[in-house]
Amino acid sequence: MIYKGSIVDIKTNYAIVMTDKAEFYKVKKKDGVLLGNKIIFLEDDLYKEMNIKVTKIIGYAAAIMLLLVSSLFLIQFMTFNKISYIPVAKLSVDINPSVELEINKDYKVINIVSKNSEGDFIADKHMIGTEIQEALYTMLIKAKSKNYITKEKNAVLIGICKINDVFPDDLGNFESDLNNRLNSNNELDYVNIILLQGDNQKLELSKQYDLTIGKYLLYLKVNSEGSDLKLEEVKKMTTQELVIYSTQNRNRFHGNESEDHEVDEIVIPDNNLINQNENQNQNQNQYKNENQNQYQYQYQNSDALSENSTEVECENNQQTVNEQENDNKTVDPRQLNAPEVNKSPLNNNMMQKFKNIFENNISIPAQEQNENKDRETPQKESKGERGKFK
């Protein structure tokens, strides 16, 4: 159909035409469209309103696409920058303050909970988002500055429980990294880190028993090594006590049969205590008349304590040593370091006695500690040889 008409108005996209039948139409704009031009046009030339709608739809579609794409980018950006809040593992740190941390797959701290009132002093909400090594390090520094870590109380119990399988098994890297960090700081190189690993089940159990992961794991470890420590007792103990107890316990059952390197691994302060306690045993059994101060200096010959068969010899040795010590309060370093191999396990009687003593006599008298410290620390605190608990 052919339309004839006159152009009445021109808009940006179309022209309005009045036809010879007094109709009004919109037509497509073409070159040379002038107001008042009489033109012939066909149905093809009619400007379709649909065009506007189509362009609008296209516009909306484009806008939505843009939004989607940008939101995708945004999400990526957010996830790239922000840490994921899915806990992969749970950590507990016991010094005496106890803190529990949750970490995500990137080893970033995502939650910090202090398990006792002292925990608040070393835990800090600002640690959330930092790497776990960093957080632990700052925690240890804090603990040190607040005197929770001293040269005597240097055990730091760390328990790790996997929540998710994503968490890699190689704690070796993690541990060595932390150790390196601590070694680089001269103030913290005597810290003795005890790292224990558990699984999801143990995490649940520890929650059930209201213990921190580290303590619970250590409790399990101690019991697996032959002790019959009770949960109630563990709850009452401080971390340091528990660590000391565990090392003593291990010494009893494993140390006797063990090779040299295991003796090396014994934690320093524990050595003190073990020996003290052992000496106490001896005192009770054999040297009841001896001066209390003297037993401190007898620990060097620890074989003497455990070897029942050679007790008499030891007696003599110790006495001589004691005499030397009384003269000038120095110890022969060779005697300290000497890896004495325990040949026979303690008998039950001894064990029972030791336990009694341990329970009664948990803390070391301050005087003794000071004296021990003077002699002991320079020898066993070489950097690489810090005791490990395995």
Added chain:
Amino acid sequence: MYKILLLERIKIIKEGNLQERDLFIQEYIPFILKTISNILNKYIETENSEEFIIGMEAFNESIDKYDDSRGSFICFSSVVIKNKIIDYIRKEKSNNKIMYIDEYDDSQCGSNYQNEINKFNENLSMQMELMDLKNKLWEFKITLDDLVKDSPKHEDTRNNAIRVARFIQENTNIKEKLYLDRKLPYTHIISEYNSSRKFLDRNKKFIVATVLILDSNLETLKSYIYDAERRASFDI
């Protein structure tokens, strides 16, 4: 079927049937218009459109030259028209030489240019009139877009509306009232013309626009309305 018919018709035309040729060309005018306007990308003007005449000639030629072996007739003739039109445009360009004022001589080519000048003036005045109409429509809160949207699509209603408009335009009383109130004086029209209120309400924009056109100096638009009226009265 159609193709065979087309070929047969071309065959008949080629044999010398002039009547059939006229009919055939008449039928294909939309096609010619479309091809030309597509090539030029502009509308063909009804008055003195050289391109249209050339297109017609080319189409006529293509009928004679068409051969079965040359593909479809439509394709062939569109190519022929295109070539002719392009030739024409080139010729026009070469003829349109720049003329310096020094060379301008009234006596030599005055009439030729006078035509152009007249056409331009006409166009300008028409444009002014159209702008005036637009402004007047705006006073009645009507835009030309509204007219496209709301003007009656059916021819009978349109003719009825035009009749109402003619009645208003001829009736000075009502017309003055319309201009004064800026709206259709329904009651007067209903009482005097006997039209339904619904009809007036639906087509008020078109009626007002028609009245304004009839009252203006826009001869072309007026002539369109006359045409429509005439067609309606003669029932063509």
